[in-house]
Amino acid sequence: MRAATFQAVESVVVTDKPEPTICDPRDVLVDVELAGLCGSDLHPYFGRETGLDVGTTMGHELTGKVIAVGSEVRDFSVGDEVISPFSASCGRCPRCARRLSSRCEESTLFGWVSHGVGLEGAQAERVRVPLADGTLVARPPSFGAVESLLVGDVVATGYFAVTRASPAAGDLVAVVGLGAVGLSAVLVACDLGATVVAFDSVAERLQRAEAWGAIPVAIDRHANTAQIVEEARRVAGGASPSLVVEAVGSSDAIRLAVELIEPGGFLSVAGVHTDAHLAVTPTEAYDKNLTLAMGRCPVRSILPELIDRVRERQLPIAELLTHEFPLDEAGDAYRLFGARGGGVIKGAFRP
Template structure:
């Protein structure tokens, strides 16, 4: 079967790879119906995260149809529609039971094989999912494959980020900044409104992303505009944002988040951190009295409550999808997403 494989920094190709088979009685084989590119795929693509073996199938966002199940699988049968988080979850360890599935003791990330050990990705036709019963989630018929892709990573991550910022509808201030208006940032904006925020500012350098954020109800701030500090001060009486959510993972955006949050505020970050040291020092933290929260979203722990929320609110999450490619066009899809050409925000793949 065809797959998009990693061949080196900024090198991927469409290759023939073996079809997966049941290796454990808890495995499920999925036919991929939709896949998607994620910003963290670009960390691998550009070499910001190293170690992945050449020939590894890329990707970790997908929805699909159950094709085969191991003997111990009881929650799924052939033909079921499913969504998946981006990591495996055993369902039985200390962290899974605590609702912190991102730290599952047996977790592995789809699309990461290092020194021959790991899990192949989902940018292909069929995928093996270990711990199928505790990893996969049934996707209701009324939720599209496209929306389902966003339920396994982007939307839970945005919702998780908003929760870390402790937005409460009974608070009267609630002036929130979201830094980075890619797919995660846009999902964070949607989530802040769902959780009760009234004044949400979207911070980015790209006008097309700010335009999308404005359509979602946020007030755009382009940091290329030298007057952005005046805008922040005007809306916050010179204090800074009560909460800042960082959805990029660079030193520059983290420093911006620190500068924008008010004393006593909350800085929440879900961007995959691609630098070694924080761009501010302990005395600065001490002087601002801020609370900082970081971490990978426990997507599997959120999916079962967010799927009903999408149904109830009739949310159109697919507004962030700007481009769709076939699997055979995968090299071009990665290039476009990496270069952010043609006002690209979110790229979908159809195997």
């Protein structure tokens, strides 16, 4: 089968790989209908995250149809259309039981194989899904492939980053970084009735945030943090946000978030961070009485409530997907997305 594989830093190439097989009786095989191209795919692509084996199939976002089931799979059959979180989980261990599926004792992440251990990715024609009963969710009737793809990662991550702080209607919320996760946070926070100030440097992303009800603040690359904070206060009538969602995964974004936030505020870090240190000092955190939350979204734990929310509120999440690429153009798609070019907010491959 064809698969987009990691070859070296800034080199993803479509190659022929063996078909996946059922390796464990709890596995299923899925024929991939859509596979997402994610900001966190860019961490190994640009070498910010190291250790990925050469030849690993990239990608951790998928939706598709079950084509084979292991002998211990109870909840899924051949032909079922499924939503998958970006990591597998058992659904039974203590961490799964307390709604932390992303740190399941048996968790594995799609698209991460290191020293021969791990799970192949989803940017391929077919993929093996382990622990199927604890991992997958059946696609609801009103969801197409696009919605099904997006709730498995970016929308869940944005939703989680906002709702774990329980903002009330009328609260001021800032979202730093308007990739697909940040825009999802904007959508959810606006839907909850918050006033949302949204920061990015890319015009298309700011326009999308504004269309969903946020006040956009363009980050000029030459502006310093103090100038950006001043502009944010101005557009928010002098107020500071009680919740800041950081959806970039950089020290600069953390610095901006810390400078923006109101004392007693909640800093919700949705970005994947690869720096050696967190760009907030203990003194700052103490002096601002910050609550800080970080970590991988437990997608499987929150998927049922998220799906209900998207359906009930008719959240237009499908608008996030701006580009579909043939799998054979994966190399070009990575280059375009990596350069934040071509107006790509969210891309996906249709193998």
